Amino acid sequence: MQRRSFIALAAALATLAGATAPAHADALETIMETGTIRIAVPQDFPPFGSVGTDLQPVGYDIDMAMLIGERLGVDVEIVPVTSANRIPYLQTDMVDLVISSLGKNAEREAVIDFTDAYAPFFNGVFGPDSIDVGSVEDLDGQIVGVTRGSVEDLTLTDMIGDGVTMRRYEDNNGTISAFLSGQVELIATGNVVAAAILERDPDIRPEIKFLVQDSPCYIGLNQGEDALKAAINEIIAEAKTDGSLEAISMEWLGQELPEDL
Amino acid sequence: MGYQLNFGWIPQYMPVLLHGIGITIYLIAVGAVAGCILGIVCAWTRALGPVWARPPVAAYVELIRNTPFMVQLFFIFFGLPSLGVQMNELQAATLAMIVNLGAYSCEIIRAGIQATPKGQFEAGASLAMSRIQTFRHVVLIPALQRIWPALSSQIVIVMLGSAVVSQVAAEDLTYAANFIQSRNFRAFETYIVATVVYLGLSILLRFALDALGWVLFPRRKAAR
């Protein structure tokens, strides 16, 4: 209760500070007024966002959204999105935040704003034992499947030479299906995704070949919403120290949060 | 809303766009030619072919016409490998286009064949033409001429439907649009550009098909 009122106070103060910014409706102010925050979440990216047996979204990102709503003291309106439409949702003001395992790069930062990191994400290249690949140089002449626009897509695309063919699938399901059906032998994906595949005990087992990047996920919001950004960063920082983020990580990723997140 | 449209990214992504346009044109060219040939064979089977072959062809046509293209594509790309039929995304997309157009053109061409007056067959036979010759000269060409507008429309529809092949990473125009917007986050501008290109492509395709109709059926005016 105390914490909640503190956040509300911080939010109010931040709102005041934000009032001097160029005049347009402040997102945080609107959220506090309506008592509802609208958050875009994935539902095709386990364990960050998937669905339960009732088709309601569940996962790391959804728990994070709920945590933010709880700490702000407002209701959360969960808006399921795809990787193709998550940013337009934000830009057209249909949601206040995008919590969808977003990676950050300069080109994206020109369009939207990001909070601090809220989730760890390691991605690597995975493939069956029969393929001898140990580094990015070994990829020459190989075909690698990846989910278009994901963190690993952006990172790996920058690292590879001309000899590597990238196959970019619409969503994670496409990437996983392509791997399991043998359409691609190597995939670049998150360790958690590979673990999810292994859990199903498939014929073709995705073993780690090499680590591409340790690149955490960020929450996306519209530019100029400094008050909202400050409030969210506050919540993230608090969740990291009080163990609530740790609990989410243990539940969905089955591992502790890394020290440097 | 304070959102400014920005098309400054176009030069940077021009190669990606052009590549996508090239693949879309390739898909529709191969899909249309092979799809129509498949359609002709199926139409012949259903209208005049051996009786035992008619039900399977009818089942194929009904199945394709009553399920979304996307589901057919997924079956070919993700489903067939488990039967040992491996193909890359471009081959899968091409095959899906052919199979899809084959079913639709079969129905269109069959309608044209069935509209052939019975006397035409007899006239063909009285000229000592073989069955194949009769089919080709007496039945098929006039039938195609009759249904050419309907067939042209269907080819354009299939071209626009090809936007879905990006789902299996075939690098067509929609793939290019999705690729670009996943990098620059400028979805509206990217989709507007793609839509304009599609419109241009479909107008061009329609012109090309009309022109082809005039070349293929020079006696069109005389026949009427």
Next chain:
Amino acid sequence: MIEFTYWDIIRNLLLATRWTILLSLVSFIGGGLVGLIVMSMRISKNRIVSAIARGYIELFQGTPLLMQLFLAFFGMALLGFTVPAWLAAGTALILWTAAFLSEIWRGCVQAIAKGQWEASASLAMSRFEQMRYVILPQAIRIAIPPTVGFSVQVVKGTALTSIIGFIELTRAGTTLTNATFQPFLVYGLVALIYFALCWPLSKSSQILERRLNVSHNRH
């Protein structure tokens, strides 16, 4: 990992099918009404009105429905109208359906012999009266089979609304595949449900067409 039983999968797909059916109905009825207007404009003697209708038809028949849906949803929002996914999906599908139905119906109206127009004009009927009492009653009969046939395309077209986050049959299928890793089973069921929805429509269109031809021949 959450385990899905077969029943969970089927139940969720069937629940999502409700939205596919509802969206199809809305698109078809709305598209029919708008299509009627576009068709009247298209056959109007006023060149400008006719050209506007032709441009409309060209635009919606010449671009992928996928792009139309996307631009409708996010484009409207850019213009300042925040619309829920179902409304945008419905609007885009109505406009798309109207473009095709208006062309189908124009063909049917124009198939009515010119003598009918002249005969009704000689009875001093207004253009509206000509349409209402002479042309449409005849055109509707030949229009029914292709119209029912096109409804199949509308049902299949609703599959694309998944891109703007509308959860219907295809979207539910994709989501379930991600949760269950059983693409063959899920997409097989999805295809089966679409077939169950579309095949009766296709079949009745064919039967209607045959009946109509028979009655034509009797004349």
